[in-house]
Amino acid sequence: DAGITQSPRHKVTETGTPVTLRCHQTENHRYMYWYRQDPGHGLRLIHYSYGVKDTDKGEVSDGYSVSRSKTEDFLLTLESATSSQTSVYFCAISAVVNEQFFGPGTRLTVL
Amino acid sequence: EDQVTQSPEALRLQEGESSSLNCSYTVSGLRGLFWYRQDPGKGPEFLFTLYSAGEEKEKERLKATLTKKESFLHITAPKPEDSATYLCAVQAKDNAGNMLTFGGGTRLMVKP
Numbered sequence: 001d002a003g004i005t006q007s008p009r010h011k012v013t014e015t016g017t018p019v020t021l022r023c024h025q026t027e028n029h030r031y032m033y034w035y036r037q038d039p040g041h042g043l044r045l046i047h048y049s050y051g052v053k054d055t056d057k058g059e060v061s062d063g064y065s066v067s068r069s070k071t072e073d074f075l076l077t078l079e080s081a082t083s084s085q086t087s088v089y090f091c092a093i094s095a096v097v098n099e100q101f102f103g104p105g106t107r108l109t110v111l
Numbered sequence: 112e113d114q115v116t117q118s119p120e121a122l123r124l125q126e127g128e129s130s131s132l133n134c135s136y137t138v139s140g141l142r143g144l145f146w147y148r149q150d151p152g153k154g155p156e157f158l159f160t161l162y163s164a165g166e167e168k169e170k171e172r173l174k175a176t177l178t179k180k181e182s183f184l185h186i187t188a189p190k191p192e193d194s195a196t197y198l199c200a201v202q203a204k205d206n207a208g209n210m211l212t213f214g215g216g217t218r219l220m221v222k223p
């Protein structure tokens with residue numbers, strides 16, 4: 001988890017409320033990613049960023065938006081949370097190519 | 112579409128009993144294959160990257176190998192502290208965002 005923090009680490013919210021998860025890195029890596037991990041589905045990419053203000057969709061982007069206004073911060077927003085978005089969310093970072101390094105995760109429960 | 116399948120889903124070993132985990136993949140041109148270890152309640156921890164068939168990497172009791180269709184993670188004389196979920200992922204060459212496609216993982220339990 002070196003150089004990557006996620007906040008909050010745990011969150012319980014209600015259906016229909018907006019939620020924002022934050023990923024912060026101190027490594028100055030160009031690429032940042034948001035994944036969700038669910039039993040039976042493994043890790044699936046939601047969105048990623050390849051630079052400040054440069055983002056793109058992943059495999060499961062519906063219902064999620066992202067923003068990156070600074071190199072070190074990547075925000076994931078659930079505009080109107082649903083129970084299907086209950087999951088563990090991981091942020092990852094990567095230098096120019098290859099290995100991704102993961103944060104400690106955020107456990108989100110939507111009631 | 113890139114696909115990664117890991118087997119078995121779960122593996123129970125006695126301490127010292129060596130074994131192998133399998134990762135089968137299909138990808139439109141492989142840039143790299145990655146192995147991660149994940150402990151309960153934590154993020155995946157990077158172990159190895161393999162780039163071409165025939166390549167091998169080692170770390171302590173773990174050795175990863177790669178062919179054109181699959182990768183193996185060999186665990187020699189495992190200890191209880193090797194218990195974790197092991198994840199395999201591939202990265203395609205035509206991949207502007209360096210995205211990874213993950214398998215479902217193998218949960219390894221090593222009993223003393």
